[in-house]
Structure formats: structure tokens, C-alpha cells
Amino acid sequence: xxxxxxxxxxxxxxxxxxxxxxxxxxxxxxxxxxxxxxxxxxxxxxxxxxxxxxxxxxxxxxxxxxxxxxxxxxxxxxxxxxxxxxxxxxxxxxxxxxxxxxxxxxxxxxxxxxxxxxxxxxxxxxxxxxxxxxxxxxxxxxxxxxxxxxxxxxxxxxxxxxxxxxxxxxxx
Numbered sequence: 001x002x003x004x005x006x007x008x009x010x011x012x013x014x015x016x017x018x019x020x021x022x023x024x025x026x027x028x029x030x031x032x033x034x035x036x037x038x039x040x041x042x043x044x045x046x047x048x049x050x051x052x053x054x055x056x057x058x059x060x061x062x063x064x065x066x067x068x069x070x071x072x073x074x075x076x077x078x079x080x081x082x083x084x085x086x087x088x089x090x091x092x093x094x095x096x097x098x099x100x101x102x103x104x105x106x107x108x109x110x111x112x113x114x115x116x117x118x119x120x121x122x123x124x125x126x127x128x129x130x131x132x133x134x135x136x137x138x139x140x141x142x143x144x145x146x147x148x149x150x151x152x153x154x155x156x157x158x159x160x161x162x163x164x165x166x167x168x169x170x171x172x
Contacts, residue, residue: 003061007031010101017102021109024101032057034066036105044113046074053108055101065095068104077115077128087116 008031014024024036033056040049052071058064068090070083078086088094089107099107117128 003057003059004031006062007057007101013100014102019102019106022105024105027054032059032061034101038105038109038112041109041113046112051112053105055104057101062097062099063095065090065092065099066101066104068108074112075127076112077117077124077131078111080124087111 011026011031020039021041022036022038024034027033027035034054036053036055038051038053040046040051050072051074054069054071056067058066068085070079070085073083080086085108087107089099089104115128115131117131
């Protein structure tokens with residue numbers, strides 16, 4: 001089946017289902033360029049957050065993985081500083097036609113609270129250590145977006161206010 005037909009059918013499915021975890025659609029009517037808004041999972045540090053995602057779907061989809069990235073900055077072990085996403089499902093050798101666009105977005109939503117952090121996964125090691133060692137501190141950092149203010153020295157975590165935080169303190 002032609003990838004355009006597959007993508008059109010999946011777009012109709014997303015419009016029909018009207019999922020409350022995300023919204024998604026075409027950019028300028030281009031079947032191969034999508035934009036999605038992922039809603040932060042309830043009961044998580046991301047609650048009330050809205051995360052903009054871009055998907056570039058290759059012409060040989062669903063046999064090749066789309067290129068998916070966060071446009072909204074997010075502090076997460078499976079998301080790089082420039083928004084690249086690391087889960088294996090986005091690597092062509094692990095990608096399968098069972099990953100519809102709806103399922104991809106649903107899985108991304110799930111990954112916000114259940115990151116892939118095992119020996120065989122790609123992740124930001126510093127953030128992963130934080131995730132496992134001090135989940136509560138990580139929650140505070142996620143909520144406030146203070147990625148640059150945390151220093152990991154051996155097994156100790158130290159909070160170092162950046163310039164913005166120092167000014168905030170002085171303003172009080």
C-alpha cells in the first residue's frame with residue numbers, strides 16, 4: 001500500500017478517536033510533515049504541560065521510522081538537549097508497521113513517566129542517574145526547568161543557582 005494512503009488513513013483515525021493525551025495534524029497540508037501537542041500526564045511532574053512535537057515521515061513509511069523531535073524543551077532521560085528522542089522504536093532496525101502515528105504519540109506520552117533506561121537503551125546518563133537516585137529532586141527540577149543548575153559529583157547531588165535564580169533570590 002502506498003505510504004500516502006497509509007498516512008491518510010492514520011490521520012483519519014486520529015481525527016476520529018480525538019485522544020485526550022495529544023492532538024496532531026498536518027503542517028500546511030503535507031502528509032509527510034506533522035505537528036503534535038502532547039499533554040503532560042496527570043499525576044506526573046509534567047502535568048499541565050503541553051509539549052510540541054514535530055514528525056517528519058519518510059516516503060517509505062510504515063517500513064521506516066519517522067523522525068520525531070520535541071520542539072518544547074523537556075528535561076527527560078530519553079530526550080536530547082536539542083529535542084531528539086532516543087527510544088529504540090525510532091531506530092529503523094526496531095521500527096515496525098505496527099507503530100501507527102497514533103501509537104507513536106501514545107508511546108511518547110507513556111515515556112514521559114516511564115523512560116527507557118536500561119543497559120541497551122540510549123539516554124542522557126546524567127538525567128538517568130538523577131531519575132533513579134533522587135526522583136523527588138528530579139520532579140522539582142522538571143517542574144522548574146532548572147537543567148543547568150544541577151551538578152552531579154560522584155554520588156552527591158548539588159544544587160547551584162544559576163544567574164536567573166540568584167536574581168530571583170535577590171528580588172525577594
